[in-house]
Amino acid sequence: MRLRFKLTVGILFILAGGLLGSNYIIDYIRESNVSITAAPQIAALKADNKAAEAQSTAYPTNVTIPSINLSVDVAPGYYDTKTQTWTLNDSDAFFATISIPPNTISGNTYIYGHNRGNVFNPLNKTAIGTIATVKTTDNKTYTYKMSAIHDVSPNDPSWLLNYRGAPILTLQTCAGFFDQYRRLFIFDFVSEA
Numbered sequence: 604m605r606l607r608f609k610l611t612v613g614i615l616f617i618l619a620g621g622l623l624g625s626n627y628i629i630d631y632i633r634e635s636n637v638s639i640t641a642a643p644q645i646a647a648l649k650a651d652n653k654a655a656e657a658q659s660t661a662y663p664t665n666v667t668i669p670s671i672n673l674s675v676d677v678a679p680g681y682y683d684t685k686t687q688t689w690t691l692n693d694s695d696a697f698f699a700t701i702s703i704p705p706n707t708i709s710g711n712t713y714i715y716g717h718n719r720g721n722v723f724n725p726l727n728k729t730a731i732g733t734i735a736t737v738k739t740t741d742n743k744t745y746t747y748k749m750s751a752i753h754d755v756s757p758n759d760p761s762w763l764l765n766y767r768g769a770p771i772l773t774l775q776t777c778a779g780f781f782d783q784y785r786r787l788f789i790f791d792f793v794s795e796a
Contacts, residue, residue: 661741663698663705666714666774668735671725677714677737689715696722696774702763703770705737705745707795711766712737715775718786723776726788735790737772747772747790754784762787
């Protein structure tokens, strides 16, 4: 009886340790799976959006979604063509500088961040119709309304590179058990203040 108890307790400790350690394993997988394979197409994205870029060169500094108490600082994010990775850390969201700054003309303003509680994990509580605001370096505030949520492969950047149309905001984080997808939260432009 005593041996059975010790074995049971030992197994529970092993399982608990595995569950606690799994966060470190998942974090490693997340950090090693942030590449995109679209380096040749990035210059074309910038060239196609000159009108929107001319209107605003101010970068986002904060994204806020009041309905889920989300307020995250936004830093410039760069794509390194040599390593095929993006700027990324555990505490900020990043404005992909290859995308279009917030404006009232056209283009996709793309902000990405980790699926962590202090960054973009709360986005999973949102729904169509959710309001988001983006503050910029020139003290403007852009308001957007969520219109779609969908998952894409990290190796398919077409949703970013092929967008042409009215201004939108795309917030992106990881999704799936091993973060094998990119979850896109698409917001339509509402107003500028």
